[in-house]
Amino acid sequence: MKNFIGDLNKAFESRVRLGIMSILMVNEQVDFSAIKEQLQVTDGNIASHISALEKLNYINVEKKFIGKKPNTSYAATSNGKKAFNEHLNALEAIIRQSN
Amino acid sequence: MDKQFQPLEEIREIRSIMERSSRFQALSGIAGVIVGFIAIAGTVFAYAALGLSYDQVPYEAPGQDQYSSMQLNGTFLLLDALFVLILSAATGILFAARNARKKGLPVWDNAAKRLMINFAIPLAAGGIFCAILFYHGHFALMAPSTLIFYGMALLNGSKYSIDDIRYLGIIEIGIGLLAAVFIRHGLIFWALGFGLVHIIYGTRFYFKYEK
Numbered sequence: 417m418k419n420f421i422g423d424l425n426k427a428f429e430s431r432v433r434l435g436i437m438s439i440l441m442v443n444e445q446v447d448f449s450a451i452k453e454q455l456q457v458t459d460g461n462i463a464s465h466i467s468a469l470e471k472l473n474y475i476n477v478e479k480k481f482i483g484k485k486p487n488t489s490y491a492a493t494s495n496g497k498k499a500f501n502e503h504l505n506a507l508e509a510i511i512r513q514s515n
Numbered sequence: 516m517d518k519q520f521q522p523l524e525e526i527r528e529i530r531s532i533m534e535r536s537s538r539f540q541a542l543s544g545i546a547g548v549i550v551g552f553i554a555i556a557g558t559v560f561a562y563a564a565l566g567l568s569y570d571q572v573p574y575e576a577p578g579q580d581q582y583s584s585m586q587l588n589g590t591f592l593l594l595d596a597l598f599v600l601i602l603s604a605a606t607g608i609l610f611a612a613r614n615a616r617k618k619g620l621p622v623w624d625n626a627a628k629r630l631m632i633n634f635a636i637p638l639a640a641g642g643i644f645c646a647i648l649f650y651h652g653h654f655a656l657m658a659p660s661t662l663i664f665y666g667m668a669l670l671n672g673s674k675y676s677i678d679d680i681r682y683l684g685i686i687e688i689g690i691g692l693l694a695a696v697f698i699r700h701g702l703i704f705w706a707l708g709f710g711l712v713h714i715i716y717g718t719r720f721y722f723k724y725e726k
Contacts, residue, residue: 431528434525434528434529435528435532438528438529438532438533438536439532439533439536441533442533442536442537443536443537443625446536446625450536450621450624450625453621453624454532454535454536454621454624455532504526504529507522507525507526508522508526510522511522511523511526514522
C-alpha cells in the first residue's frame with residue numbers, strides 16, 4: 417500500500433497556512449484585514465505564515481496605496497495553487513485509504 | 516506530522532473557509548418576507564389609487580385621451596415600483612447586516628461586494644430597459660421585464676451566495692415570462708413574483724438557516 421502521508425506538503429501543516437491558502441484559492445485578491453477577519457487569529461500569527469508562504473513562492477504580495485492608506489493584498493501563485501491541490505489530493509487519498 | 520492528524524477534519528475546515536470567504540451567507544429570510552409584503556402593498560396601493568378593480572387592466576384605463584391617461588398610469592406605476600424597490604433594497608441590506616453581525620460574519624467582505632456587483636449589473640440593465648419601455652410607451656411590458664431582469668440578477672448573484680438564491684432567480688424569470696404572455700394581468704404576476712414568492716422563500720429561508 418502506498419503511503420500518501422509522504423505526499424502531504426509540510427508547508428501546509430499549520431492550520432493558519434491552510435486557512436490562508438483556502439481563502440486565496442477561491443478569491444483572486446484578498447487583503448490582510450479580510451484574511452484576519454475570516455481566520456480570527458492575531459496579526460503577528462498571520463504575518464509570519466504569510467511570509468513563509470511568500471518565501472515558498474506560493475503567494476504573491478502586492479503593496480499599494482488606496483488614497484494615503486497603505487494596503488497589502490495577497491494572491492495565490494500558480495505554483496501555490498498547484499501545491500495546494502496536490503496537498504488536497506493527498507489528504508483525500510489518505511481518507512480513502514483509511515475507509 | 517501532527518500526532519492528532521485528522522485529514523477529514525482538515526478537508527472539512529478547508530471547504531468551510533472556502534465557502535465562507537467566497538459566498539455571502541447572511542441573507543435574511545425575515546427581510547424576504549417583509550419585502551414580499553411591501554410588494555403586495557405596493558400593488559394593492561396602485562390598484563386602489565388608480566381606482567381599478569382587480570380584473571381591470573391599468574394600461575387600458577378608459578378616458579377621452581387614451582394615450583395620455585395610459586401614460587399617467589404608467590408614470591404612477593413606475594414611481595410606485597421605484598418606491599417598492601428602494602424600500603425593499605433597504606430592508607434586504609439592513610437585515611443582512613444585522614444577520615451577519617449576529618452570526619459573527621464580516622458584513623462587507625469580498626463575497627458581499629461580489630454579490631452586490633453581480634446582482635447589480637443585470638438589475639441596472641433591467642432598470643434602464645424599463646425606462647426605455649416607458650419612453651416608448653410600452654407600459655404593459657414593464658412589469659414582466661422587472662421580474663425577468665430581477666430573476667437574472669438573482670441567478671447571476673447566486674454564485675456568490677447561498678444556492679437557494681439560484682432557484683429563486685429561476686422562479687422569478689419563469690413568472691416574468693408568464694407575465695409577458697398574460698400581459699393584461701402583468702401586475703397580478705408582479706404581486707405574485709415579488710410578493711408571494713418572496714414571502715414563501717423568506718419563510719423557508721428563515722427556518723432553514725436562522726432557526
